Amino acid sequence: MKRLRLVAAVAAILVVASLAAPVAAHAHLESSTPESGAQLDAAPDEITLEYTADVQRATVEVTGVNGTVISGEPRIGDDRTTVRVPLETLGDDVYVVRWEVLASDGHTTSGGFVFAVGEEIPDREQLIAAHEEGGLETSGVEAILSAGLLVGLIGLIGVPLALLSVVAPTVGRERPAVAIRRERRLIAGAALLLLICAGALGAVRVSGSVIPSTADLLGGRAGLVWLLQVAIGGGVLAVSLAVRRFSSRSLAAVSVGGLLVAVSVSATSHSAESLAGVGVDLAHVVAAAAWVGGLVTLTAVVPPVLAGSDAPERTAAAVVRRFSVIATAAVAVALTTGLLLAAWHLEAIRSPETLYETTLTAKVTLVAAALGVAGLLRATAYRGLTGTPQNGRVASALGLSGDPTAVFSRTIRIEAAILLTVIVLSGVLVAAPTATHVATEERYGPETGIAESDAYELQLRGVPAEVGPNAYDLSVTREGEPVSWATATLSFDSHSSGETLQEAELTEREPGEYSAVVVLTSARYYDVGIHLEHDGAVIDERVSLHVYPPGGHSHDHSLSAIGSLQALAVAAGGLGTLAVGRTLWRTRQG
Secondary structure (H helix, E strand, O other), X not given: OHHHHHHHHHHHHHHHHHHHOOOOOOOOEEEEEOOOOOEEXXXXXXXXXXXXXXXXEEEEEEEOOOOOEOEOOOEEOOOOOEEEEEEOOOOOEXXXXXXXXXXXXXXXXXXXXXXXXXXXXXOHHHHHHHHOOOEEOOOHHHHHHHHHHHHHHHHHHHHHHHHHHHHHHHHOOOOOHHHHHHHHHHHHHHXXXXXXXXXXXXXXXXXXXXXXXXXXXOOOHHHHHHHHHHHHHHHHHHHHHHOOOOOHHHHHHHHHHHHHHHHHHHHOOOOOOOHHHHHHHHHHHHHHHHXXXXXXXXXXXXXXXXXXXXXXXXXXXXXXXHHHHHHHHHHHHHHHHHHHHHHHHOOOOOOOOOHHHHHHHHHHHHHHHHHHHHHHHHHHHHHHHOOOOOOHHHHHHOOOOOOHHXXXXXXXXXXXXXXXXXXXXXXXXXXXXXXXXXXXXXXHOOEEEEEEEOOEEEEEEEEOOEOEEEEEEEEEEEOOEEOOOOEEEEEEEEOOOOOEEEEEEEEEEEOOEEEEEEEEOOOEEEEEEEEEEEOOEEEEEEEEEEEEOOOOOOOOOOHHHXXXXXXXXXXXXXXXXXXXXXXXXXXXXX
């Protein structure tokens, strides 16, 4: 019977994992027909959009220069990555295409581009309108809900695991009533948080323009994942309210439910571009759950046990010793997989520039702080609990002397508080575009160059920074004030040969702002010369700007992109293995 249950649990996990087998990443526009910025002699009957991932729903609008919509209903192809949009009969005009799609992972992306029929070229307003909005759409609400879902998930995995592997073997099943009530409340609270956040995330996504109803949400993989999360959260909550105490079997069942939710989260994460990415992300989540969930459990459940124990020092020492094995293994896995995920999502190791990079930096910093605090506090507390001689001033300064219950609680709470903050930041990472996704979105510009000369500051911005028509805006200030009535021209020179390939005269559209539309025919780095004449002064400066092929940038999303991070991951894995072995040996010796 036990083997049958184990097989059933593993089979259920594999069924959910199979949801991630196809590509489940965010859908970015890979190519289009006609291309961005194309100049056509004959009008097309339809436009074709090719995406990097499966598309569940799509909205596409094509408008002429007068704002009239001339596109029909988009049709998603059998391959799920192609969207075709029929067009009415087109005359010679400039057309703006705006699109928004829902990927199979439940995330929405959007963007736009322009093309022309006949001799007309887009003006600045059309180019800006097509490219001013685009990319992976996220919100603060979604980030908060994602963080809450992760906290609930960690509770469902980590709390039962800690109760089964740490509390029960050291304290026994005969625990005080207050400890048992806290166990139920922890699991019920985690289930309730998961249920609320998963349900709210579904509601937020349905409220978006690309998912008009719950039925449409349920039509794809994201909907199945949402149903699974809501069902498990509701089921565990119902059981928590119905039983007086959890048995070993029910705790194991809660852990399996939490593991299923973790698989569903990993299957719709930034890493779900391959089954390997899902596996790495899943290992990261489970390791974090074992570490953080264990700390929360010990904080809530063990102090009442120690208060009624005849030998609180020995009991607390046994709990710390046993949990140290699990925590060390969890830290090793979390660090190794975290570095692998960073190698996947970062284009380069650099100072934080995007929300994802800034949040990741804060997360890594807090994890390092948690490790330092954990090592210092746990070692000091353990020595005190076991009666090993130590520096009394250090223990006293850290508040780790005196009553063993207070020492134990204070030690665990500090570490748990830091790590819960880390989990909240992880929720932001789930909702924020990664560095590679931001780079992919940069196909919609802009490219910006800044130059300074004497008292003048010049900033040149090009949109969309692709072959074809580009809007170039030059901002001119002197001592912080906009400069008007200046004459400004641009020369686009080959970065390699210095040959002038294109010239353009800018016109002033508002004080200190000068603009021109320039048609560029080759993808390359340009040395852009800026010639400015104002109030008797002549300014000549140069900036380097990149113009990309139609469709934008291409990026390596493989784990080999950042070899140094992979090397660190291997080192972390090796050191982690040694640390786990050393902890096991010391535990057995103790």
